């Protein structure tokens with residue numbers, strides 16, 4: 001990636017430096033920032049410091065946490081000595097972490113080092129070229145206000161703003177932007193710190209093999225330092241709601257959203273978890289832009305941590321009545337309550353709005369990707385499997401994800417619908433074992449109809465299921481052995497399946 005010097009440049013460096021870096025969950029470890037200059041290891045925390053991820057059932061004793069610097073080149077200088085020590089066999093391997101919202105240890109390594117990238121959060125927008133250069137530790141929460149002030153918006157991101165750009169690229173996230181592949185398609189180039197300690201550029205026409213491996217590569221091919229991402233005009237959107245039978249989802253979505261005259265730019269579906277219509281009814285919500293607001297600088301609504309929204313969602317946990325009430329509100333009341341809202345305001349929402357904070361239970365996500373032709377078959381199979389399992393399904397949304405031609409480990413190998421399922425489980429080993437059984441059954445059902453599943457969640461698939469779901473898995477691991485033979489970069493996903 002050529003060094004890029006925008007003419008109309010807006011540089012904003014956000015202040016998540018030392019203070020932010022120290023606020024890292026339960027890590028009893030301290031930043032290591034100046035030992036690199038001396039070429040020596042920091043005294044370091046006692047081995048056994050515990051980190052966890054968004055699952056809250058994954059406490060992992062790590063060797064310690066190393067913090068990125070705000071500038072990517074400084075991060076490369078900070079991390080370089082550790083990479084040399086790992087290569088020399090003097091230190092354990094390194095896992096790369098963003099916000100640790102993955103749920104199976106993808107951002108952690110038992111006994112290993114963890115690089116917390118969050119301080120590396122500089123942002124520089126080139127409005128004329130419609131591209132933003134973002135430090136990999138920046139979150140969408142950091143980025144959205146910067147883009148909003150110039151009339152732009154992220155082109156593809158998840159449904160919430162909490163995630164780091166590096167973590168989003170490394171899982172190759174998708175959102176609910178209509179007619180878009182996952183985020184890989186929006187990357188013009190990136191800079192990567194390799195296992196050999198070199199900073200290399202890659203992009204659609206440069207180091208293309210490495211580019212495809214890094215996007216959706218779960219931190220196994222190097223540390224993404226920064227990326228150049230396409231941006232999209234912000235606009236005020238008008239919401240539209242339609243209730244449809246779940247088994248007719250594809251036909252109805254095609255008619256409402258994919259028709260040639262449709263102007264919808266964002267759309268998602270929700271399936272009923274109300275016991276009276278479990279996975280039988282759906283609502284499709286689509287957003288169309290008001291033409292005179294496209295590209296305008298619009299007010300950005302503050303992140304909505306609405307206590308009402310949260311109360312309705314959390315009170316449906318563990319309660320059939322709560323689920324019936326929520327479905328009635330989602331289907332009947334939401335169309336009356338919702339009004340025009342900007343694209344950025346929709347995306348500027350924290351995952352915390354709905355998160356489970358209870359000491360006894362955790363919300364666990366699954367996602368299954370289906371070709372259009374087999375979505376209804378999978379919904380029918382999943383309905384039977386989930387009801388038989390007795391596990392509690394709290395929420396299901398449906399996303400339109402277009403074919404991905406960039407990632408070596410692509411999950412959207414054709415146009416697919418993603419079914420995001422949010423289960424609630426107890427935080428015990430027994431409950432996790434029951435969830436493993438359910439997950440393997442759902443993966444079997446999705447594989448039977450030519451679908452696949454998403455890798456950032458619990459590592460419950462068998463080694464064989466991973467290879468059937470990702471036919472490129474073994475080739476990607478062979479490339480890993482060639483590029484990082486030791487390996488220097490490891491995490492729980494690699495240890496489980498490589």
Ligand SMILES: Cc1cc2nc3c(=O)[nH]c(=O)nc-3n(C[C@H](O)[C@H](O)[C@H](O)COP(=O)(O)OP(=O)(O)OC[C@H]3O[C@@H](n4cnc5c(N)ncnc54)[C@H](O)[C@@H]3O)c2cc1C
Nearest residue numbers: 098099100101102158159164166167170173174218219224
């Ligand atoms: C509530 C919730 C909602 C979600 N919604 C969506 C959604 O709508 N769409 C979707 O696609 N996904 C969704 N996800 C999944 C989410 O996109 C991933 O878990 C994502 O990785 C989270 O980003 P993070 O910063 O927490 O990454 P982490 O969990 O910290 O890391 C994830 C992976 O990225 C690697 N990584 C992180 N930073 C770097 C870097 N700089 N260089 C190299 N590797 C790196 C890590 O090693 C790890 O393997 C959701 C997750 C949750 C918990």
